[in-house]
Amino acid sequence: MKIGLIGLGIMGYRIAANLAKAGKLNVVFDRTQDKMEKFVKEYKVAKSSTTKELVESSDVIITMLADDNAVKSVVEPLTPLMKGKILIDMSTISPTLSISLARKIENSGGLMYDAPVIGTSTFVEQKKLVVLVGGPKDKFDVVYDIAKETASAVVYMGSNGMGLYAKLVNNLLLGSYIAAVAEAYNFGVRAGLDPQQIANILTTLSSARSPTTELKAPKLLKEDYSTQFATKHMSKDLEIISREAQNLKVITPISSLALQLYKMAEALGYSEADFISIVEVFKRLSPKT
Amino acid sequence: MKIGLIGLGIMGYRIAANLAKAGKLNVVFDRTQDKMEKFVKEYKVAKSSTTKELVESSDVIITMLADDNAVKSVVEPLTPLMKGKILIDMSTISPTLSISLARKIENSGGLMYDAPVIGTSTFVEQKKLVVLVGGPKDKFDVVYDIAKETASAVVYMGSNGMGLYAKLVNNLLLGSYIAAVAEAYNFGVRAGLDPQQIANILTTLSSARSPTTELKAPKLLKEDYSTQFATKHMSKDLEIISREAQNLKVITPISSLALQLYKMAEALGYSEADFISIVEVFKRLSPKT
Amino acid sequence: MKIGLIGLGIMGYRIAANLAKAGKLNVVFDRTQDKMEKFVKEYKVAKSSTTKELVESSDVIITMLADDNAVKSVVEPLTPLMKGKILIDMSTISPTLSISLARKIENSGGLMYDAPVIGTSTFVEQKKLVVLVGGPKDKFDVVYDIAKETASAVVYMGSNGMGLYAKLVNNLLLGSYIAAVAEAYNFGVRAGLDPQQIANILTTLSSARSPTTELKAPKLLKEDYSTQFATKHMSKDLEIISREAQNLKVITPISSLALQLYKMAEALGYSEADFISIVEVFKRLSPKT
Amino acid sequence: MKIGLIGLGIMGYRIAANLAKAGKLNVVFDRTQDKMEKFVKEYKVAKSSTTKELVESSDVIITMLADDNAVKSVVEPLTPLMKGKILIDMSTISPTLSISLARKIENSGGLMYDAPVIGTSTFVEQKKLVVLVGGPKDKFDVVYDIAKETASAVVYMGSNGMGLYAKLVNNLLLGSYIAAVAEAYNFGVRAGLDPQQIANILTTLSSARSPTTELKAPKLLKEDYSTQFATKHMSKDLEIISREAQNLKVITPISSLALQLYKMAEALGYSEADFISIVEVFKRLSPKT
Structure with missing residues (x-):
């Protein structure tokens, strides 16, 4: 299973680091070249030149982005490419938006999970985040196996949007x-x-x-x-x-x-x-x- | 040192019980005869027929009453009798009222402490109240020795009113x-x-x-x-x-x-x-x- | 100049009536057939079987609809047909939505005005509405000439959205x-x-x-x-x-x-x-x- | 009937002036000597050296003071002197305080009215205040005859306190x-x-x-x-x-x-x-x- 992560901000960088150390990260993308270079150099994973490329080379895609606008502009264009893939969005955004993206990904034959976190960057470093997960129950174990590398609790909250609620x-x-x-x-x-x-x-x-x-x-x-x-x-x-x-x-x-x-x-x-x-x-x- | 307590409500009754068991209670008063009789029978301490009588026979007087009106009507008439005595008011009332009563008691040659509590009746039974004390620093030990029988923490907060604040x-x-x-x-x-x-x-x-x-x-x-x-x-x-x-x-x-x-x-x-x-x-x- | 009106609700019906009496209404549409039939019978104007047909046969289109969702679903599909035409939306909706619709209509070569009203249905009957208008200054006179038939004041408030603000x-x-x-x-x-x-x-x-x-x-x-x-x-x-x-x-x-x-x-x-x-x-x- | 007024602040001064011009003011008091001298010089009425003196020489006493504390400290000491007299308090204070003062004045054989005003100093000059009156109905005409010199409306609101409410x-x-x-x-x-x-x-x-x-x-x-x-x-x-x-x-x-x-x-x-x-x-x- 190949895992890609989009968004190397303060939280995303540290989450990616935890995954890389656990051997559970293959490729990253950030629109800021410098951040991506730094990460790739430090953690020896691949980088993508576009989000499209990252999605095509991954089975599971993790996103950690700033807000509704960022998630909408990054994720929406990727939804047609999601057949057979899983998106785990760890951003804190509007449940309404998240649910509508989940519908589009399902229509493309993929799955989406909302997996926002409780905790700050210090918590990530200590692997003590709480991850609240919404989405189809049957693939929750995939989310769990990834999120546990960065969290002390990964809790299934219900269908799409319930992690965000x-x-x-x-x-x-x-x-x-x-x-x-x-x-x-x-x-x-x-x-x-x-x-x-x-x-x-x-x-x-x-x-x-x-x-x-x-x-x-x-x-x-x-x-x-x-x-x-x-x-x-x-x-x-x-x-x-x-x-x-x-x-x-x-x-x-x-x-x-x-x-x-x-x-x-x-x-x-x-x-x-x-x-x-x-x-x-x-x-x-x-x-x- | 003789200790009297006025007010055998849900909290007062249990606080009085703790003091009686510790051998630190001599006399009680409640305007409801039945409560007073019950307590006296159970804990073998004296009762007073009036608050005046209780004050006259005590060195330290504890009050635990419902609200501003109750404290005002009970304590105010007693202030002239307070020479050489200490009043510990455990009620939660307006600091402004408490400070004005403290001034009157000082003018009579006595001392007053506001000593409201954090915790419910269950906490009293487990001796786990928190008592927050305001009043002159030098006799705080008297308050401490009494309050510790019913509390897990007795904290000095400053001059009169500071316990209530x-x-x-x-x-x-x-x-x-x-x-x-x-x-x-x-x-x-x-x-x-x-x-x-x-x-x-x-x-x-x-x-x-x-x-x-x-x-x-x-x-x-x-x-x-x-x-x-x-x-x-x-x-x-x-x-x-x-x-x-x-x-x-x-x-x-x-x-x-x-x-x-x-x-x-x-x-x-x-x-x-x-x-x-x-x-x-x-x-x-x-x-x- | 041909004028059409979409939306014969409590307000829209009465506004349409005022326009018809003034000889300034040619065609109406409402999704409820009965309302439309009643109006057409009473005021001798044409009806359209679709909003598209109404737009195609009109120079100025007035809309009076319930909320953001109604305006979005009715107006958005019409925007490509608006070349050389003017839309006057009298609904109270989000300025943000109204401004985005105005942009689309401009891109099609038409003009849009937001023209929400102060006043109830009784005010319409007495021609005492206040109409607050946002949109391009140069065709405000068109809006004014229509709105004055139902209002005691028609006030130009500025560019698109300003009527709604x-x-x-x-x-x-x-x-x-x-x-x-x-x-x-x-x-x-x-x-x-x-x-x-x-x-x-x-x-x-x-x-x-x-x-x-x-x-x-x-x-x-x-x-x-x-x-x-x-x-x-x-x-x-x-x-x-x-x-x-x-x-x-x-x-x-x-x-x-x-x-x-x-x-x-x-x-x-x-x-x-x-x-x-x-x-x-x-x-x-x-x-x- | 002799009329005295206590309190020559911004409002009180102008109210007093209206009364003086109408020949309905005999004596004034203000704790600030300068204000009192100025008024007496301009309007040819007597001044009192104390509020007690003013009350003793008046049948009706008007007070216009800043707040609860001012009214309490000025009016309370005068209540025993009020036998057969009427106090009209035009200050905006707590109804609860006003009602308690009214009780004390009644017990001394006098009457009290709360008569707060709507309007600013400009309104006083134009005799356009609204005066809202609470107190015994049967002597309301006395209040009315005085207040009308400075007001466009003097409205009886009910028993003591109702003017203030x-x-x-x-x-x-x-x-x-x-x-x-x-x-x-x-x-x-x-x-x-x-x-x-x-x-x-x-x-x-x-x-x-x-x-x-x-x-x-x-x-x-x-x-x-x-x-x-x-x-x-x-x-x-x-x-x-x-x-x-x-x-x-x-x-x-x-x-x-x-x-x-x-x-x-x-x-x-x-x-x-x-x-x-x-x-x-x-x-x-x-x-x-």
């Missing part, structure tokens, strides 16, 4: 939660509490503590907004959630408001910064006492 | 978080995900998982709204937060909206139910597809 | 305003004010009174939710606004929240009712005292 | 409406509409147009935030509404969110500016395109 459930919660963490932190600071003690509440004393507060509390204390997950990406995901909520006819008052606050953080200049920088919205937009 | 930081986060958990759960169900898998995300796969989602996910699955912490109490705490935010001039958009949603849950009949019943707001108020 | 500005304001009117009314009732006096404030005493409060205050008093403008249509428009706000990168906290409340009104069964029925959200979801 | 209904609507106007304006500008045309929609074309949009649209166009009604006063009124909503157990999602946005405007430096300056929140906190 599961990811959106996670990010709806995470985005709203971090907004609440920031609001609580700023409330505590302004009440006169010792910031260290607020961090203590967020990470240890509170029953709403989580792995995420352990990660973010030190960043709050040091105003360290170096990026683990960018504000603009949380905005993008909450925007997908908002549009899907329209399709699903579900109310999403909390995450809709959180989206507005992340947009404000972007307006304050924190688009590329870590999404915990939303705390600056609370700090700067609370009147001085 | 710390509690509000926790409940601002917790109340907003559970609203987001409910929104995420309903979004996932309506997207067609297996509810068990959504619970799996909330408790295991998500980096925003917490001890609280472990407690609440089974309740979501079974629509079991039996009370661990009542919706009306979360509403009350978020109302205190909203008023304190006015005093502190801090913005609290997320928790302000969460308060509206808990009020809606109360309107749907879930005032006395567990606050995870807020999920019914999302279920019932999302249009049918 | 103007309509969205109106509905962003109107939808948020009516939500606020409902909130204020319910607050007043629960405070114990005489509902007649609240209506008096809304329509006469307040500087935020408007033609809309004059229309809606009697409906609030009588709980008369007979439809002037349906909740589902306000939801649809606020959903378009939410998606366009994503494109424009503007924050829209108030209308985003209003959308959630209209969705709740739909869940309560008021989807087809007048959008003032949002007051039931406030009534039913405020806890009993 | 009516005022809050108005400001709940007005505060939410202006937030929506600002959101709509910014949306339109960012969509590329001509600001003049947006103003045209807000003041002429929209059915949600109002006397307030006529007043504020020119300010939006010129970014003229000179104060007609200060942001901090709208914040204060929305804070009262939020607290009263807690008492009344009504949901107020829209005005609660509007309050957060006015707080943000204050944080941006617009506390003393006109409340239409809330538009800067939308402008500055929408990401650049």
Whole structure:
């Protein structure tokens, strides 16, 4: 079985590296020549000059791309070539788009899986990603055997789109939660509490503590907004959630408001910064006492 | 040192029991005769016919009462009697009220501590409460020695009111978080995900998982709204937060909206139910597809 | 100049009638045969068996359709036939969609105008619509001469899409305003004010009174939710606004929240009712005292 | 009948002037000597050295003060002196406070009316205020005869507090409406509409147009935030509404969110500016395109 991967961004590069080390990667493509050369040199796999060529020489194609537009422009032209092949898209995109691409690939005689991930680039390096998979049950083992090289959990979520819906459930919660963490932190600071003690509440004393507060509390204390997950990406995901909520006819008052606050953080200049920088919205937009 | 306790409600009764078993309780008072009789019979401590009498016969007085009105009407008349005594108020009330009572007690030559708790009645029984303490540093050891009989952590948070502000930081986060958990759960169900898998995300796969989602996910699955912490109490705490935010001039958009949603849950009949019943707001108020 | 109209719904029928009476309508089409027959019989204009036929026999084509999907499926197939012709789309749809259709029509050598309206069916009958027009300035007079037969104001708003953006500005304001009117009314009732006096404030005493409060205050008093403008249509428009706000990168906290409340009104069964029925959200979801 | 007025602020000074010109004012008090001297010199009425003296020499006492704290500290000490006298409080304060003061005055054998106003200082000069009156029906004519000298409408709203609740209904609507106007304006500008045309929609074309949009649209166009009604006063009124909503157990999602946005405007430096300056929140906190 030949495996190709398209998209050597921050996540894709490291996922590809894990696969190469496990002997499960044959060929890569990235539109940026330099990235592709670097990877090929380091990991001794082939490169393709076009995505078409990559698809033709592979049985399984993995994509890890930025957003709906990227996936649409890269994957859509490839759908007629997918007969007998499997596409595993690890990007976080709109389930609606993913499902429509899956239909086209099926019509060409191939299979598609949505397999978005929970976790940052550090998680990839530690092989601790969580991969949420949607698609036909019977070839899930193919996805599992590949994804396990880069993940601590590979979970089958249901038919096409269900991996992405599961990811959106996670990010709806995470985005709203971090907004609440920031609001609580700023409330505590302004009440006169010792910031260290607020961090203590967020990470240890509170029953709403989580792995995420352990990660973010030190960043709050040091105003360290170096990026683990960018504000603009949380905005993008909450925007997908908002549009899907329209399709699903579900109310999403909390995450809709959180989206507005992340947009404000972007307006304050924190688009590329870590999404915990939303705390600056609370700090700067609370009147001085 | 003689210790008295006022308020044998669900929490107060169990805290008093822990103290009695540790030999650190001399006398109790509750306005409901039956509760008082039951406790006295079971734990062999004295009872008082009035709060005044209890204060006069105690060095340390513990209060565990429902809300601002209860604390104001019980504690305020006692302040002139507090010379040389220590009041430990474990109720969750407005910091502003608590600070003003602390001033009055100081003026009478006594000391007051605000010592609200994180945790439910089950936590008391397991001696696993978290007690957040505000008040003069030099007698904190007295509070510590008493509270440790019922808690796994007794944390000094600063001057008067700081214990309560710390509690509000926790409940601002917790109340907003559970609203987001409910929104995420309903979004996932309506997207067609297996509810068990959504619970799996909330408790295991998500980096925003917490001890609280472990407690609440089974309740979501079974629509079991039996009370661990009542919706009306979360509403009350978020109302205190909203008023304190006015005093502190801090913005609290997320928790302000969460308060509206808990009020809606109360309107749907879930005032006395567990606050995870807020999920019914999302279920019932999302249009049918 | 031959004029055809597609879409004999509640609005379209009445607009067509005004044009026919003014001698400015030659042919109509509706997918529902009965509506078309009725109109043709009453107003003595021709009918077309297909939209293609209508376009081929007309110089100016007016469309008045339900939503993005309807416009997309009706107009898109017609774009190659538009050489030398003018399309006036009076539907309220996404500006993004409208602009992309305008580009296609231009490429075929035709012109398109977005010309959505402010006002209900009663306004059409009284020829008191407001028509907001986007498209090439130089043929605006054609649009004006037609639209004036059914409107008291026909306003040029700028290039393609600007008519629709103007309509969205109106509905962003109107939808948020009516939500606020409902909130204020319910607050007043629960405070114990005489509902007649609240209506008096809304329509006469307040500087935020408007033609809309004059229309809606009697409906609030009588709980008369007979439809002037349906909740589902306000939801649809606020959903378009939410998606366009994503494109424009503007924050829209108030209308985003209003959308959630209209969705709740739909869940309560008021989807087809007048959008003032949002007051039931406030009534039913405020806890009993 | 002797009439005294306490509080020569921007509103109080002009109201007092109208009364003096009508021969219906005998004595004034303000804690700022200069204001009082200026008024006395210009309008030839007596001044009092204390509020107590003013009350003793008057049959009807009018108060026009800044907020709850001011009314509480000025009026409460006067309540024992009110036998046979009438207090007309024109301040916008919490109904709950007003009702409790009314009870105390009744117990002293006097009467109190809450009589807050709609309108700015310009309205006073034009005698076009709206006065909303709560209190005992039988002496309403006394209030009416005085208030009509400065108002175009003096409306009896019901028992004590009802004047204030009516005022809050108005400001709940007005505060939410202006937030929506600002959101709509910014949306339109960012969509590329001509600001003049947006103003045209807000003041002429929209059915949600109002006397307030006529007043504020020119300010939006010129970014003229000179104060007609200060942001901090709208914040204060929305804070009262939020607290009263807690008492009344009504949901107020829209005005609660509007309050957060006015707080943000204050944080941006617009506390003393006109409340239409809330538009800067939308402008500055929408990401650049």
